[in-house]
Amino acid sequence: MVDKAIERCLALSQAARTQQGEALASTLAELDKALAEVRSSAASAAPAEPAEATLALDLTGYLTSWNRSAEALFGYAAEEVLGQHILFLYAEDDDDGNIAELFFQQDDTVTEVRRRRKSGEVIWVKLAMSLLKDEGGEASGIQVRLAPVSEPLSDQDKINLHARIIEDSDQGVLITDSTERIVSINSAFTRITGYTPGESLGQTPDLLRSGVHDADFRAKVRSAMKGDGPWRGEIIGRRKNGELFPQSVTISAVRDDEGRISHTFSLFSDISVHKDAEARMQRMANYDTLTGLPNQCLLSQLMTQALTEARRSHEHGALLVLEIGRLGAISDTLGHDVGNELLTAVGRQLRHVLRDADVLARLDGNRFAVALLHIEKREHAAIVAQKLAAALEAPVQLAAHTLQVRVHIGIAVYPEDGFATAELIAHADVATSKAVQAEAAFLFYSEEMNQRAKEHLRIESELRLALQRNELQLYYQPKVSLRSGRIVGAEALLRWRHPVRGMVSPGVFIPVAEETGLILELGNWVLEEACRQVRAWKDANLIMPPVAVNLSARQFDRRLPERMADVLQRHQVQPEQIMLEITESLLVGGAENVVSIMNELVAMGLALALDDFGTGYSSLAYLKKFPISTLKIDRSFVIGLPYEENDCAIARAIVTMAQQLRQEIVAEGVETAEQMSFLRDLGCDQLQGYLFSQPVPAEDFERMLREGKRLAFTVR
Incomplete structure (x- = not known):
C-alpha cells in the first residue's frame, strides 16, 4: 500500500515539473493528497509506541x-x-x-x-x-x-566511573597503603599542595605536616588511620612552598575481605578562602571599623562571660563609660576626617593605659567603654579612671594639628550596681551624665562608692605631700629572745603623723600606696631611714641588733640587690645589721623569677624573713627552695593560744616544721604571759608584741637598749 502511494507521488511530482500554467495548481493539489495518504499509510504500518x-x-x-x-x-x-x-x-x-x-x-x-x-x-x-x-x-x-529504571552499572563501569569522579573531584584525595606510604593522589591534591605524583608517591603523609598540632591531636588522626572509625575535622597543612593552609579533612580506613586494613584514604579541601571570609565577617560583626576596637556586641559577649564567672567566684569588676568632649566641635571646624583621626588616636592612648586583661570598646560616636573584668577592690576602678583621664590631659598631636579633648567617666561596679551587661552600661551612662554636669573627671553610679573613691584620692594626694613634708616616721618594735629575755632585734614600722588628723593607721594608707604605686617611694624611704638610723646608733656607740625592714612585692625586681648595696654603702651599714621581711604572695606569684634575686641578697650578707607565715599559700616546697632564715608566725594564730585547739595545732606544726628546716621562729602579736609560755614550751625562738612593747620611736627604743630592758618569764 505504501509502495504504491510513493510511486503515485513520484509520478505526480514528475507531472508537476512538466506541466505549465493552469495545470500546475491542479497537479500540486493532487501531490498534497498523495503525500497525506503516504503519511496515513506509514502511521498505520509502524508499530505503536508503548504506552506508560x-x-x-x-x-x-x-x-x-x-x-x-x-x-x-x-x-x-x-x-x-x-x-x-x-x-x-x-x-x-x-x-x-x-x-x-x-x-x-x-x-x-x-x-x-x-x-x-x-x-x-x-x-x-x-x-x-x-x-x-x-x-x-x-x-x-x-x-x-x-x-x-535503567539497568545498574556493571562492576567495571563502576570502577571506571569512580576513578573518573576521584580524578575530577575538587577535593584532594590521598590514599596510603598499610605501611602508610602514599599510593595514589588525584589532580586536586597536586593543585592544592603543589606536590606532583612523582614527588609524593612512596612518601608518607608527613609530607604535608605543618608541626602546628600537638601530640593529642595527632593521636586522634592516627587512630582513624588505624581503623578506629572515620575522623572529620580541620587540619593545618603545609604546601610544597612552605605556606601553611587550613584544610577540612575526612580520614577513613579501607579493610580487605579478612577485615585487615589495606588502605587509608583522606579527602581534603583547602578552606583558606572560607576561613578568610569567616574572619572578615567575624571582624565586621565584633569590631569597630574606624578604631579597630571591640564594638558593643563583642563587649556584651565578653562581659556576659565575665559576669557568669564573677557570680560563681564572688569576684568584683567594673564597667566604665567614657564620653570624649569637644569631638563634635573639632569635626565641625576641621572636618570629619580629622575628627575620625582624633578618635582613633584617643583609642590608642586609652588602650596604652590599660592592662592586657582589660577590655576597651567603642560604643558609638564619642563614647568608649572599659570593662575591668576582675579587680581586687571596687576602689581600684577609680584608680583606672584617674589614669584614663590623665592620659587625655595632654594635647593629642596629629599630623597638622595639636588638639585638646576632655573626658568624663561613669563607673558601675558589679555585683552592687547590677549583674547584666545592659544594666551596667545604663548605670555607667547615668554616672557619666552626672560627671558631665558636675564637670568631674569621673563619678561612680553609687554615691557610697563616690565617697570611698574621694577618700582614696584624698589619701593618695596627702600621702604624696607627706613624703615631701617629712611627715613620715619609723617606729621600732623590739624582738625578744624566749631563751634570755633580751632584745635581739627590731622591726621597723612606718608611721604617718598627719598635721591635722594625727597618726594615720598603716592599714589606711599602705593599701592605697600599694594600689597607686606609691609603695615604691615609701619602701625606698623606709630603707634609707632605717639605714640612716642604724648608722646614727653606731655613731652613738650603741650596739644595735639587726633591724627588719618590710619589702613590697613591687620592690622585688632585678635591681633590688644593686639598690641595697648602694644604700648600705652610703650609710656605712653592714649587711648583717639589716633583715628583709617578705610575704608569701611574692614567693608563690613568681617563684622562678625571685629565687636568683634572693640568692644575691643572701650572698651579700642580708638575712631574709618570711612574714605573716600561714596566712597565704604556705608550702614546704618553697620553704626548702628559698634561702629563708626566719619564719614569723602571724598574729592571727597567736591570739587563741593556748586555749584554741586549732591555733595550738597550727602553731605547733609551724614550729616543728621550722625546726626541721633549721629556721628561726618569731611569733608576732604576743600579748599575754600564757601565750608567751606556750610558745616558749613549743621551742619558739623570739616574740614580738605588746606583752613586751608596742612599736616605739627611735629614741625610746634606744633607751630600752641602753637600760637593758628584759622580758620577765612566768615561772610555773
Whole structure:
C-alpha cells in the first residue's frame, strides 16, 4: 500500500515539473493528497509506541485496572491480576510492612522500588502515584504509573566511573597503603599542595605536616588511620612552598575481605578562602571599623562571660563609660576626617593605659567603654579612671594639628550596681551624665562608692605631700629572745603623723600606696631611714641588733640587690645589721623569677624573713627552695593560744616544721604571759608584741637598749 502511494507521488511530482500554467495548481493539489495518504499509510504500518504502564487500585490495595503496558512490563495478563492485592508484585524480601502504593503524601509522589515479574525476576521500577476521586470529589482509588529504571552499572563501569569522579573531584584525595606510604593522589591534591605524583608517591603523609598540632591531636588522626572509625575535622597543612593552609579533612580506613586494613584514604579541601571570609565577617560583626576596637556586641559577649564567672567566684569588676568632649566641635571646624583621626588616636592612648586583661570598646560616636573584668577592690576602678583621664590631659598631636579633648567617666561596679551587661552600661551612662554636669573627671553610679573613691584620692594626694613634708616616721618594735629575755632585734614600722588628723593607721594608707604605686617611694624611704638610723646608733656607740625592714612585692625586681648595696654603702651599714621581711604572695606569684634575686641578697650578707607565715599559700616546697632564715608566725594564730585547739595545732606544726628546716621562729602579736609560755614550751625562738612593747620611736627604743630592758618569764 505504501509502495504504491510513493510511486503515485513520484509520478505526480514528475507531472508537476512538466506541466505549465493552469495545470500546475491542479497537479500540486493532487501531490498534497498523495503525500497525506503516504503519511496515513506509514502511521498505520509502524508499530505503536508503548504506552506508560498504568494500573489502578482501590483504597485497600486491590487491583481494579491493568493496561497493556503493565502486561508487557510484568508479564501478567489483565485477567490474571485484576482483583488481586498489589502485594503479589512485591519481592520476597520486601518485608518492612510498608505498602508504597498506599502511602504517599501528595499527588505525583515519585519513588523507586523493587518489584517482581511473572518470571520471578526482580526489577527496579519508578512509581508515580495520584489519588482517584469519584463524581462527588471523594477518594475512590489510586492510580499508579510505572516505568522501569535503567539497568545498574556493571562492576567495571563502576570502577571506571569512580576513578573518573576521584580524578575530577575538587577535593584532594590521598590514599596510603598499610605501611602508610602514599599510593595514589588525584589532580586536586597536586593543585592544592603543589606536590606532583612523582614527588609524593612512596612518601608518607608527613609530607604535608605543618608541626602546628600537638601530640593529642595527632593521636586522634592516627587512630582513624588505624581503623578506629572515620575522623572529620580541620587540619593545618603545609604546601610544597612552605605556606601553611587550613584544610577540612575526612580520614577513613579501607579493610580487605579478612577485615585487615589495606588502605587509608583522606579527602581534603583547602578552606583558606572560607576561613578568610569567616574572619572578615567575624571582624565586621565584633569590631569597630574606624578604631579597630571591640564594638558593643563583642563587649556584651565578653562581659556576659565575665559576669557568669564573677557570680560563681564572688569576684568584683567594673564597667566604665567614657564620653570624649569637644569631638563634635573639632569635626565641625576641621572636618570629619580629622575628627575620625582624633578618635582613633584617643583609642590608642586609652588602650596604652590599660592592662592586657582589660577590655576597651567603642560604643558609638564619642563614647568608649572599659570593662575591668576582675579587680581586687571596687576602689581600684577609680584608680583606672584617674589614669584614663590623665592620659587625655595632654594635647593629642596629629599630623597638622595639636588638639585638646576632655573626658568624663561613669563607673558601675558589679555585683552592687547590677549583674547584666545592659544594666551596667545604663548605670555607667547615668554616672557619666552626672560627671558631665558636675564637670568631674569621673563619678561612680553609687554615691557610697563616690565617697570611698574621694577618700582614696584624698589619701593618695596627702600621702604624696607627706613624703615631701617629712611627715613620715619609723617606729621600732623590739624582738625578744624566749631563751634570755633580751632584745635581739627590731622591726621597723612606718608611721604617718598627719598635721591635722594625727597618726594615720598603716592599714589606711599602705593599701592605697600599694594600689597607686606609691609603695615604691615609701619602701625606698623606709630603707634609707632605717639605714640612716642604724648608722646614727653606731655613731652613738650603741650596739644595735639587726633591724627588719618590710619589702613590697613591687620592690622585688632585678635591681633590688644593686639598690641595697648602694644604700648600705652610703650609710656605712653592714649587711648583717639589716633583715628583709617578705610575704608569701611574692614567693608563690613568681617563684622562678625571685629565687636568683634572693640568692644575691643572701650572698651579700642580708638575712631574709618570711612574714605573716600561714596566712597565704604556705608550702614546704618553697620553704626548702628559698634561702629563708626566719619564719614569723602571724598574729592571727597567736591570739587563741593556748586555749584554741586549732591555733595550738597550727602553731605547733609551724614550729616543728621550722625546726626541721633549721629556721628561726618569731611569733608576732604576743600579748599575754600564757601565750608567751606556750610558745616558749613549743621551742619558739623570739616574740614580738605588746606583752613586751608596742612599736616605739627611735629614741625610746634606744633607751630600752641602753637600760637593758628584759622580758620577765612566768615561772610555773
